[in-house]
Amino acid sequence: xxxxxxxxxxVITALLGSGLAGTAVQLYHARTTRKxxxxxxxxxxxxxxxxxxxxxxxxxxxxTSSLQWAENELVELRRxxxxxxxxxxxxxxxxxxxxxxxxxxxxxxxxxxxRFGMVQQQLDHALNQVKELKENGNGNGHTVV
Amino acid sequence: MPLWLRGVLMEDQxxxxxxxxxxxxxxxxxxxxxxxxxxxxxxxxxxxxRLWGGSLGLGGTLVVIGILxxxxxxxxxYIEGLMVEAAGLIPLGLAALVVAVLAIYVIGTQALxxxxxxxxxxxxxxxxxxxxxxxxxxxxxxxQLEEDGRRERQ
Numbered sequence: 001x002x003x004x005x006x007x008x009x010x011v012i013t014a015l016l017g018s019g020l021a022g023t024a025v026q027l028y029h030a031r032t033t034r035k036x037x038x039x040x041x042x043x044x045x046x047x048x049x050x051x052x053x054x055x056x057x058x059x060x061x062x063x064t065s066s067l068q069w070a071e072n073e074l075v076e077l078r079r080x081x082x083x084x085x086x087x088x089x090x091x092x093x094x095x096x097x098x099x100x101x102x103x104x105x106x107x108x109x110x111x112x113x114x115r116f117g118m119v120q121q122q123l124d125h126a127l128n129q130v131k132e133l134k135e136n137g138n139g140n141g142h143t144v145v
Numbered sequence: 146m147p148l149w150l151r152g153v154l155m156e157d158q159x160x161x162x163x164x165x166x167x168x169x170x171x172x173x174x175x176x177x178x179x180x181x182x183x184x185x186x187x188x189x190x191x192x193x194x195r196l197w198g199g200s201l202g203l204g205g206t207l208v209v210i211g212i213l214x215x216x217x218x219x220x221x222x223y224i225e226g227l228m229v230e231a232a233g234l235i236p237l238g239l240a241a242l243v244v245a246v247l248a249i250y251v252i253g254t255q256a257l258x259x260x261x262x263x264x265x266x267x268x269x270x271x272x273x274x275x276x277x278x279x280x281x282x283x284x285x286x287x288x289q290l291e292e293d294g295r296r297e298r299q
Contacts, residue, residue, distance in 0.1 A: 012243050013193045020196075020199070023203065026228060038221075
């Protein structure tokens with residue numbers, strides 16, 4: 001082992017040793033804290049327990065409020081959904097009504113076209129008669145008024 | 146499933162896994178049941194390697210004990226569990242730091258990735274140590290305030 005390795009080894013050993021010493025100190029603190037808390041808990045067990053469990057209670061409160069928020073969001077979404085459905089239904093009814101009206105107008109248009117055809121025929125017929133009468137009138141030397 | 150086990154698995158599963166891993170990697174090194182990592186063998190003496198294994202094993206064991214104390218006896222041993230966990234994090238973080246430094250020293254930049262992982266582990270141990278200290282401080286302060294309030298009410 002070279003000199004630098006020996007030096008590094010010593011430093012690391014010292015570092016790890018100090019770490020273990022730190023662990024021992026921390027464990028000692030844990031022990032004294034435990035004794036202290038036990039003593040306090042004997043005096044007023046409920047208060048200490050409440051304080052220790054305060055964090056848990058806060059977490060539960062936070063979760064509860066999150067849950068409440070999620071539920072409210074869900075209710076809001078459901079309301080929106082139902083309103084959208086109503087709108088869709090209304091639009092669909094309106095479309096159906098318009099389709100029916102279009103069909104009705106189309107059939108009326110057909111009837112009108114038929115009538116127009118008939119009137120056209122009658123007009124043609126009348127014009128032919130007028131023409132014939134005019135020709136006949138000219139041949140007889142009379143004037144048709 | 147018992148409530149405490151459920152708590153451990155829901156909240157501290159990763160910590161428990163890492164701690165158990167460190168425990169079962171470190172303890173055999175102390176009793177020389179398994180060979181030590183190469184970069185450690187090159188630099189450290191047998192005592193150094195045992196000390197490193199001991200740090201790893203002890204750290205892992207203390208973290209496991211801390212987690213179990215917090216969950217099994219949550220009402221009475223929560224703070225103690227946190228402090229025991231913090232005590233275990235010191236040797237764990239240092240052991241990881243030692244491996245990172247030695248890997249770079251012995252292997253060079255090729256070991257950069259492995260060393261970074263160990264360094265991040267050291268950083269995580271430090272962060273958790275700081276967090277546990279803060280929680281303990283807050284709870285102690287809360288207890289003190291509660292006591293003061295009780296005295297004033299009386």
